Amino acid sequence: MTAALLVDLQHFPREHLPALLCALPKAELHIHIEGSLEPELIFELAQRNGVALPYASVEALRAAYAFTDLQSFLDIYYAGASVLLHEADFFDMAWAYFQRAHADNVVRAEVFFDPQTHTERGIPFEVVIQGLHRACERARTELGLSCDLILCFLRHLSEDSAMATLDEALPWQHLFIGVGLDSSEQGHPPAKFARVFARCRALGLHLVAHAGEEGPPAYVREALDVLKVERIDHGVRSIEDPALMQRLATEGVTLTVCPLSNLKLGVVSTLAVHPLPMLLAAGVKVTLHSDDPAYFGGYMNANWLATFEALPTLGAAEAITLARDSLKASWVSEAQKMRWLDRLAETVALASRYAGQKSI
Numbered sequence: 001m002t003a004a005l006l007v008d009l010q011h012f013p014r015e016h017l018p019a020l021l022c023a024l025p026k027a028e029l030h031i032h033i034e035g036s037l038e039p040e041l042i043f044e045l046a047q048r049n050g051v052a053l054p055y056a057s058v059e060a061l062r063a064a065y066a067f068t069d070l071q072s073f074l075d076i077y078y079a080g081a082s083v084l085l086h087e088a089d090f091f092d093m094a095w096a097y098f099q100r101a102h103a104d105n106v107v108r109a110e111v112f113f114d115p116q117t118h119t120e121r122g123i124p125f126e127v128v129i130q131g132l133h134r135a136c137e138r139a140r141t142e143l144g145l146s147c148d149l150i151l152c153f154l155r156h157l158s159e160d161s162a163m164a165t166l167d168e169a170l171p172w173q174h175l176f177i178g179v180g181l182d183s184s185e186q187g188h189p190p191a192k193f194a195r196v197f198a199r200c201r202a203l204g205l206h207l208v209a210h211a212g213e214e215g216p217p218a219y220v221r222e223a224l225d226v227l228k229v230e231r232i233d234h235g236v237r238s239i240e241d242p243a244l245m246q247r248l249a250t251e252g253v254t255l256t257v258c259p260l261s262n263l264k265l266g267v268v269s270t271l272a273v274h275p276l277p278m279l280l281a282a283g284v285k286v287t288l289h290s291d292d293p294a295y296f297g298g299y300m301n302a303n304w305l306a307t308f309e310a311l312p313t314l315g316a317a318e319a320i321t322l323a324r325d326s327l328k329a330s331w332v333s334e335a336q337k338m339r340w341l342d343r344l345a346e347t348v349a350l351a352s353r354y355a356g357q358k359s360i
């Protein structure tokens with residue numbers, strides 16, 4: 001029996017919850033590496049690479065981060081990425097992210113990157129992936145952080161462009177474990193990418209897609225039925241469709257939810273009305289992530305802390321479920337998952353003892 005089962009989670013003192021949230025080992029399954037590019041690093045890289053920025057200072061750039069919806073964010077996000085020119089730039093960005101994730105007790109990171117954002121500007125694919133890969137290797141050896149890359153296709157571009165990107169990526173297939181689908185959702189249904197995802201499936205790659213962030217629940221169904229994805233990124237609009245909710249629960253589909261992102265992009269008006277408790281109550285597997293932490297005001301632990309602060313019905317039991325499901329939904333061996341689940345149980349036992357709880 002694991003240590004976690006010997007702890008009375010219902011009576012875990014709320015004042016000790018933040019420490020538990022921060023200490024839990026977690027998997028970050030929804031992070032766009034270009035969305036971890038902090039304004040300070042944007043300015044540093046702009047100077048290093050002689051790129052002119054339309055902002056006078058870091059503060060002025062940060063002040064522009066007032067988004068009204070997904071597209072208003074994406075416009076600034078793609079502009080920010082324009083300072084990334086050389087392999088070292090991609091390395092610096094990813095290494096900074098891995099250090100932050102490690103500090104938040106992230107033990108596994110499955111990291112999205114958007115090659116078309118760079119290849120369309122004339123940056124060779126290999127420059128992008130080699131810089132990111134080197135940062136992954138350093139994170140594994142120096143931080144003990146398990147990490148892998150997921151190549152995302154931009155859905156506002158054509159499927160032909162996605163196909164050409166896949167062709168460019170194939171010589172580097174050993175350096176990424178799956179493909180995803182991101183960027184502007186409305187008007188770009190998953191089925192637009194049916195052929196390229198079928199090809200990726202045949203290549204043995206893992207599959208995931210953003211759906212039901214701004215787009216309708218029908219896009220979540222399409223991502224499952226047409227693209228045959230293993231997880232859904234966001235998926236929060238599934239709550240509008242009871243039959244879909246039932247299906248997600250029955251089939252054990254994981255939704256990688258990003259609360260601060262949903263707040264900053266107007267998907268929810270406040271965190272207090274976030275559908276996370278409804279998803280959990282319906283038996284849907286949910287995990288919590290940072291999406292684009294440099295733009296939305298926080299990395300993993302900031303997302304967890306803000307969410308639990310805003311939603312008082314969520315307590316220690318839900319925190320452990322979310323952390324456990326993130327580890328279970330990660331794309332690693334079952335043996336590795338068991339080791340992390342043991343570590344999670346030990347963390348819960350320690351936190352409970354520290355919070356003054358007796359074993360039961």
Ligand SMILES: Nc1ncnc2[nH]cnc12
Binds near residue numbers: 035070
């Ligand atoms: N939240 C998000 N939705 C869609 N595409 C994205 N690319 C980066 N962040 C994204």
Ligand SMILES: [Zn+2]
Binds near residue numbers: 030032182210233291
């Ligand atoms: Zn995302």
